[in-house]
Amino acid sequence: MVTQKGVAAxxxxxxxxxxxxxxxxKVAAVSYGYSPCDRRWDENLEHxxxxxxxxxxxxxxxxxxxxxxxxxxxxxxxxxIGEPWAPRPYFAPPYDSEDGISLVTAEWLIKNMGLxxxxxxxxxxxxxxxxxxxxxxxxxxxxxxxxxxxxxxxxNLAGRYSQAxxxxxxxxxxxxxxxxxxxxxxxxxxxxxxxxxxxxxxxVNHDMMAPFVVNLRRNGRMNPMxxxxxxxxxPLTVEDYxxxxxxxxxxxxxxxxxxxxxxxxxxxxxxDRAKDMKLPPVYVLNHNNNNFEARGLTHTAExxxxxxxxxxxxxYEGSGLTPSEVDIFNPYDGFTLFTQxxxxxxxxxxxxxxxxxxxxxxDIRVEGPHPFLSSGGNNGTGRTRAxxxxxxxxxxxxxxxxxxxxxxxxxxxxxxxxPHTCAWMAFGKYPD
Amino acid sequence: MPxxxxxxxxxxxxxxDACNExxxxxxxxxxxxxxxxxxEKTCLxxxxxxxxxxxxxxxxxxxxxxxxxxxxxxxxxxxxQPYNVALIALEEDPGVLFLSNLPGIPVDQVPxxxxxxxxxxxxxxxxxxxxxxxxxxPQRPAQRKR
Ligand SMILES: [Zn+2]
Numbered sequence: 001m002v003t004q005k006g007v008a009a010x011x012x013x014x015x016x017x018x019x020x021x022x023x024x025x026k027v028a029a030v031s032y033g034y035s036p037c038d039r040r041w042d043e044n045l046e047h048x049x050x051x052x053x054x055x056x057x058x059x060x061x062x063x064x065x066x067x068x069x070x071x072x073x074x075x076x077x078x079x080x081i082g083e084p085w086a087p088r089p090y091f092a093p094p095y096d097s098e099d100g101i102s103l104v105t106a107e108w109l110i111k112n113m114g115l116x117x118x119x120x121x122x123x124x125x126x127x128x129x130x131x132x133x134x135x136x137x138x139x140x141x142x143x144x145x146x147x148x149x150x151x152x153x154x155x156n157l158a159g160r161y162s163q164a165x166x167x168x169x170x171x172x173x174x175x176x177x178x179x180x181x182x183x184x185x186x187x188x189x190x191x192x193x194x195x196x197x198x199x200x201x202x203x204v205n206h207d208m209m210a211p212f213v214v215n216l217r218r219n220g221r222m223n224p225m226x227x228x229x230x231x232x233x234x235p236l237t238v239e240d241y242x243x244x245x246x247x248x249x250x251x252x253x254x255x256x257x258x259x260x261x262x263x264x265x266x267x268x269x270x271x272d273r274a275k276d277m278k279l280p281p282v283y284v285l286n287h288n289n290n291n292f293e294a295r296g297l298t299h300t301a302e303x304x305x306x307x308x309x310x311x312x313x314x315x316y317e318g319s320g321l322t323p324s325e326v327d328i329f330n331p332y333d334g335f336t337l338f339t340q341x342x343x344x345x346x347x348x349x350x351x352x353x354x355x356x357x358x359x360x361x362x363d364i365r366v367e368g369p370h371p372f373l374s375s376g377g378n379n380g381t382g383r384t385r386a387x388x389x390x391x392x393x394x395x396x397x398x399x400x401x402x403x404x405x406x407x408x409x410x411x412x413x414x415x416x417x418x419p420h421t422c423a424w425m426a427f428g429k430y431p432d
Numbered sequence: 433m434p435x436x437x438x439x440x441x442x443x444x445x446x447x448x449d450a451c452n453e454x455x456x457x458x459x460x461x462x463x464x465x466x467x468x469x470x471x472e473k474t475c476l477x478x479x480x481x482x483x484x485x486x487x488x489x490x491x492x493x494x495x496x497x498x499x500x501x502x503x504x505x506x507x508x509x510x511x512x513q514p515y516n517v518a519l520i521a522l523e524e525d526p527g528v529l530f531l532s533n534l535p536g537i538p539v540d541q542v543p544x545x546x547x548x549x550x551x552x553x554x555x556x557x558x559x560x561x562x563x564x565x566x567x568x569x570p571q572r573p574a575q576r577k578r
Contacts, residue, residue: 182531
């Protein structure tokens with residue numbers, strides 16, 4: 001079974017006016033598994049992204065009590081995210097190509113885990129870590145498969161991202177001719193610019209981000225799948241954050257998530273089958289995958305605010321939830337300087353336009369009344385993009401351990417990645 | 433200061449040729465009367481592929497906002513860190529944005545809201561690059577906190 005091109009696009013929900021999702025409550029997330037979360041691949045094949053993907057997938061199956069022969073769907077957001085392994089020489093099979101090293105396709109996982117009964121496989125969403133959960137949900141809803149592994153491999157090899165290739169050249173070609181001559185080429189520069197606009201508009205400032213980021217790291221240290229739980233450091237303090245070096249001011253080092261080498265795998269199935277599995281089902285209430293174009297060179301704060309509104313509108317429409325009915329909210333924070341658009345737009349816990357940074361000054365701890373991003377997000381767990389979703393499942397199953405929120409946890413919304421390209425999931429403890 | 437040198441292609445050549453004549457041109461869609469920069473093969477407003485024409489504009493604009501790059505991924509720029517990159521909003525349509533290093537403006541002292549005028553700097557023999565020069569400070573300087 002291999003990916004059939006063009007299938008993914010037919011499975012996404014990407015429009016207004018689609019109404020409540022037709023498979024709402026008929027699909028369930030049951031379990032997930034995770035690998036060790038390393039800073040970089042150490043070039044030991046037992047720690048490769050492929051090996052880690054298999055560890056994560058096996059754990060997801062064990063947790064749910066599912067055998068390999070029961071799996072009939074595999075979806076991956078294969079990557080690559082960072083740099084390729086090439087031109088370094090490959091290894092003996094199954095490490096004789098990038099697949100298994102800098103990326104992991106559904107096909108690689110199927111072959112190397114010996115999954116014999118797969119009838120739906122898809123690897124089209126190369127970096128679509130939010131998209132694959134929605135794609136699998138829709139595939140299950142439509143009967144393309146009934147028991148589906150959803151893989152989030154996230155590779156990080158030695159060295160820094162994006163320092164080679166066109167960025168190292170003395171000429172600027174293609175899209176680069178509109179940015180590189182003026183030095184526009186730092187990670188998150190557009191979000192830094194948008195953040196300045198946002199601050200100017202709403203009279204807030206970068207220092208107000210400190211309690212938010214500190215709390216993300218705090219939550220992350222309580223999330224065993226994450227980098228900071230597996231590699232404890234001194235807890236991040238407000239002072240550390242304020243003293244952090246700038247990457248592209250006003251975006252500082254602690255506003256960026258930490259690249260890691262790790263894999264996470266989810267198990268999704270039908271609501272009917274989920275009832276017989278070892279963990280309580282968490283029902284999928286909706287999914288959306290929305291992509292938007294900026295008018296010009298980069299996204300403005302105004303545009304990102306508008307994109308946020310559309311994300312929120314579509315997720316509320318498809319899930320049937322209203323803002324006050326969302327208990328757990330885990331929007332993406334890969335750069336923390338865009339998370340405010342999501343909070344402002346979804347209106348979680350009564351937040352209105354321009355109020356997000358004020359909200360960060362309140363009690364957002366998991367023990368408190370407003371446990372925002374109880375997952376720890378990407379910032380608190382490392383760049384797997386998975387914690388925002390695993391936390392929704394755990395909170396609704398009541399097994400988030402020290403991160404278990406003290407407020408009601410019956411519904412959840414999470415999405416990644418950036419405001420102009422974000423895919424969302426809504427979950428419920430109950431199917432209706 | 434060595435900068436990555438733009439390499440004109442079929443789509444962008446009219447823009448870079450105009451720079452060499454010290455003129456600023458942007459695409460304009462005659463179907464929906466919308467200006468567009470950077471150039472695209474189709475109008476992102478109405479989707480038309482046949483209604484895009486180059487239009488000369490005033491070269492007047494305003495500093496919309498800026499960032500200070502401390503950790504660039506662009507090798508040639510790493511020696512210049514930290515440096516300003518401002519976004520310039522075009523007078524005729526503030527939705528049209530250009531990048532600028534605002535030559536002469538000290539790092540992190542960019543006058544947001546200031547009026548600017550297009551200027552052209554030689555980036556390599558035979559190619560001028562669009563830049564912007566501050567011509568008057570904003571009436572009320574924006575307050576910047578850390
Ligand atoms: Zn048009």
